[in-house]
Amino acid sequence: MARVLVIDDDKDIATTTSLMLEQGGHKVETELIEKQAVAHVDSMKPDCLVLDVMFPGNSEAGFELSRAIRSKHPTLPIIMVTSVNDYSTLKFSNKDIDNSWLPIDQFVNKPIKKAELLGLVSKLTGK
Amino acid sequence: MTRETLRLLMIDDEPILYHGVKRVLEAHVVYLEDIDFHVSFEMSWKGSGEEGLACIAEATPDFVFLDYKLPGMSGLDVLNRLRLSNKDLLIVMVTAFASLDTAVKATKLGAFDFLSKPFTPDEIRYVVKKIAHQIILSKRARLAEEEKRQIRFQFLSVLAHELKAPLNAIEGYLDILKDGEEGQKRMMIDRSLLRLDGMRKLIFDLLDLTRIESGQKKREVVRLNAMDIIQRTTETVAPLCQEKGVKITLPEHNVFEIMADAGEFEIICNNLISNAVKYNNDNGNVYVNVVRLGNEIVFSVKDTGIGLTLEESGKLFGEFVRIRNEKTMNVMGSGLGLSTVRKLARLNGGDVQVKSVFGEGSEFIVTLKESVQLGEN
Structure with missing residues (x-):
């Protein structure tokens, strides 16, 4: 069982993501407010993060959050979910992961599939 | 240059x-x-x-x-x-x-x-x-x-994103429902239905907006009783009012004739009155008023809801702008309503403004110029 924090401003995406994780036996908390995300990580000390790319009014909020969190918690695995890959060619892919610009562990496209998500969490946390 | x-x-x-x-x-x-x-x-x-x-x-x-x-x-x-x-x-x-x-x-x-x-x-x-x-x-x-193409592309990109959001949510629920626990089924179905509803609202608002912008919709400025439309709108939000215990106070007059396009005035009423209920606190109040100042109609909707910060007020009338915080999290909206209200107000030689105190409530004031004076028609 891993302790996972889901950060997404869409309440339903946060709910479905956490239900999927709970079905996989993980313990989950959700954070819907971008500004509270870092503090939530600090207090919860999760084993893994599932982070949305885009928050309203700031299309790079997820990137900025990933940098802020990685600098404080360098070993915390971050899975980034995105629906910005709208086109036949991917706008972002795992190739773009970069320790200074985009310090995450894995990209996952929305809609998230339960099997994929659970597989990733156990791969990244070993739990 | x-x-x-x-x-x-x-x-x-x-x-x-x-x-x-x-x-x-x-x-x-x-x-x-x-x-x-x-x-x-x-x-x-x-x-x-x-x-x-x-x-x-x-x-x-x-x-x-x-x-x-x-x-x-x-x-x-x-x-x-x-x-x-x-x-x-x-x-x-x-x-x-x-x-x-x-x-x-x-x-x-x-x-x-x-x-x-x-x-x-x-x-x-x-x-x-x-x-x-x-x-x-x-x-x-x-x-x-080129500029027009850019604006259109931007609009369509955001629109596509807004349309995908409910799909993602519903797809997620269905994925879990396949092998979910009985107890959560009802909640997931309810949320899915709510997101579908939001999506439909977005499509309606989008059609309103496109029709106005394209000039496809023939404007018919006629003498109409604004109170009829206001009352009708009030009835459509009655179920939500009941659920939240929100009370709407209408002006005392039963007849208030204005020169306007009935469809346009209805869109304005609908957006402002339903917002005032949606973003209100439980047992809050909504005050609707319509008066004439010179050759201008001033239509205002005031609520005792969550209010807006100065920053929020500033960007409120843009397309796809939705104010998101703890209080608005459960409110479905397309982010197009207020931008449509502003377009319509400006189309009528007027404008819309908002006065708001964060945590206390907001008042939206729409002015409409009557191009044809009453009595000339």
């Missing part, structure tokens, strides 16, 4: 002719009165069609003076090649044989104008003014077109 330099390439086997043109245009500035624009010229020269084409391939000038009778490739051959290459440049044929036949051929191949040898400085100035006008106007049109 009200000044631009256009590049002219002259393709002519007689350098002396080029020097003549250069002398005339070097310090010449064309003033385009209608668009208050100054145009000057930068010139280069090539002695044959082949060299000319190579030069154009490298750096396309804005226009070309092309000699009809060239050694090697003829002027018409060059013209033909340029037409096929789809280069965006205007061509003036320069010819000593200004026969009708030549003119017809060259025009068919897309020449913009003619200069017949020998030409006077005035003739050169006349033709470059015509050309400058054409080039600058079409550049402007292209820029405007």
Whole structure:
């Protein structure tokens, strides 16, 4: 069982993501407010993060959050979910992961599939 | 920018002719009165069609003076090649044989104008003014077109994102429902239905907005009783009012005649009154009022809801803007309603403004000019 924090401003995406994780036996908390995300990580000390790319009014909020969190918690695995890959060619892919610009562990496209998500969490946390 | 330099390439086997043109245009500035624009010229020269084409391939000038009778490739051959290459440049044929036949051929191949040898400085100035006008106007049109395409693309991108969000949510619920626990089924179905509802609202708002912007919807400004529409809107939000215990207070008059398009006024009422209920606190109040000030109708909807910060008020009327915080998290909205209200208000020579105190409530005030005075109809 891993302790996972889901950060997404869409309440339903946060709910479905956490239900999927709970079905996989993980313990989950959700954070819907971008500004509270870092503090939530600090207090919860999760084993893994599932982070949305885009928050309203700031299309790079997820990137900025990933940098802020990685600098404080360098070993915390971050899975980034995105629906910005709208086109036949991917706008972002795992190739773009970069320790200074985009310090995450894995990209996952929305809609998230339960099997994929659970597989990733156990791969990244070993739990 | 009200000044631009256009590049002219002259393709002519007689350098002396080029020097003549250069002398005339070097310090010449064309003033385009209608668009208050100054145009000057930068010139280069090539002695044959082949060299000319190579030069154009490298750096396309804005226009070309092309000699009809060239050694090697003829002027018409060059013209033909340029037409096929789809280069965006205007061509003036320069010819000593200004026969009708030549003119017809060259025009068919897309020449913009003619200069017949020998030409006077005035003739050169006349033709470059015509050309400058054409080039600058079409550049402007292209820029405007490009800007429109950009705005449209941006709008569609955001729209696609907004349409995908509920799909993602519903798909997620269905994925879990497959092997979910009984107890959560009801919640997931309820949330899915709510997201579908939000999606439908977005599509409706989108259609309203598109219809207004395209001018497709015929406006019919007639004398109507604003109170009828206000009351009807109030009835449509009654279930939500009951759920939240929100009370709507309408003006005391039962009849308030205005000159307006019924559909437009209804969209404004609907958006403002339903927002005032949706973003209200439980057991809150909504006060609707409509009055006449001079030749303006002032329609206002005031609530005792969550209110807006100054920053939120500033961006509220943009497209797809939704204020998201703990309090709005459960409220479905398309982010198009208020931008539509503003478009409609402006279409009616008025505007919309918001007065708000964070945590205490907001008041939206729409002014509409009555273009036709009551009584004239």
